[in-house]
Amino acid sequence: MSGIILPGADGQLFQRDRAWHPAADTPGYKSTTFRAPRHSLLALGPTRSEMSGPTFGHETFGPLDNDLIRNYSQDGTDAIGQRMVVYGQVLDENARPVTNTLVEYWQANAGGRYRHKKEGYLAALDPNFGGFGRSLTDKNGFYSFRTVKPGAYPWPNGGNDWRPAHIHFSVFGHAFAQRLITQMYFEGDPMIWQCPIVATIPDKAAIDQLTARLDRHNTVPMDALTYRFDIVLRGRRSTMFENKLEGN
């Protein structure tokens, strides 16, 4: 809940640049064939209903929520794989930090295998790896978590398609119209450029925005490599009024 609306109009976000995002129907990614709407989207400026959104408090979170190396550990040992810290800042399009917002992430294990009953890949499950975690951004918009580097994996799309190593992200922002799901890739991975899901994004610069950078300076000595992944949510036009949207 931002509690912020604009004068005149009932809240204004910058319009979403749909050409920067993937189109709905992308033949190279076959699952879109029957799931992409045929009608064009109906343009609707956000109203109070979309300019507000859910809030989450610290009471929701446990101490291991952002530690995928330990949060599913069955026997007290760490998950297997290359140890890694992922962190970044959630910003809006005006480069302002998005504070106190929920970031959720999920991924395959180091062998590229998900803990999911529909998963059919041969790679072994790690009994101590669940693959799920979450953070609330701090007062400067930063999140961080500890995990192992996910493996690449094959998937039934074109017969021999492989996903590059990636982590799925879900981010809320303060307005329901800011809601975003995306995937993070790793700097320098040659698998990025052969992936049909990456290729749903038309602009190379947009793909680059999904690529986490190795942050050599923040390596944890004798422990973990560190990657930085900043996330940008839709921002509001300037000149805002403070206003309480909530009841009571």
Added chain:
Amino acid sequence: MLHPTPTLKETPSQTAGPYVHIGMTPNFCEITGVCDVDLGLTMLADDTAGERITLTGRVIDGAGSPVGDAVIEIWQAQSDGTFAGPRTREQGHGFTGWGRQPTQPDGTYRFDTVKPGPVDGPNGRKQAPHVSLWIVARGINIGLQTRLYFADEAEANATDFVLNKIMDPRRRETLIARKDEGGRYVMDIVLQGEGETVFFDI
């Protein structure tokens, strides 16, 4: 008039993929012990004011098949037409206004909530009671945004500015939930083709 432009580009969307339930409803897909309950599972508390209702329906693809691997989130006003916020939570009012549910293998979803009140709209007019929906799944490259309205609010629906943006009255009907024999509001979400739901660029 000033037309400011953003300094950063929004992070591009990518599909939630086939394993979205790991990240968004982990307990539902048997990743237990990380968190006690899946977020958004319960919207109501004992003291939540308003008429208790159930929203349900099926998500269906362009081949008529159920979409059994989706996640739906809803966001709605309280019964008085205002939105829940941190202050309402601090005061112990349990209604969150936000729900998240996986679709079942047969494509059905279900939310237990309260009927929202009319929300302030543009030009000082009220919007008809409605629920905002956001749908993600494998094969959906960017989350789909739509709304659910109530068939028994015909008068308010007739003047709702969003519904009135939909020129084709048959398409407008795709956003209207009807009561079934059990008193539940039913609205199917058709991703593509015959009876395709109206989705918004918000």
